Amino acid sequence: HPEWPDPLAEVAQIPWVPPQHLTAQGAIKSVLSPQWQYIEHETLGAELYDWQSDPAEAHNLIKDPQVQPVVDRLRAYLKTFP
Secondary structure, eight states: OSSOOOOEEEOOOOTSTTTGGGGGOEEEEEEESSSEEEEETTTTTEEEEEEOOOOTTOOOOOGGGHHHHHHHHHHHHHHHHH
């Protein structure tokens, strides 16, 4: 529904998983919108993917200046939740 808030996902660091698994290296938080997924990894930094043009999430757009307003909006939204 378009009036619902964007969902959040959160995974704590899991020290007992294999070391190559991202959660072994730190906690992960994510916010999902109909078009975007913004991810913050505790030690690996931030990522942004456009699900409409890149459903496989192969191209991290976090450094693309054209989508910086999207990054700023989703980052601010994620930070409203402790």
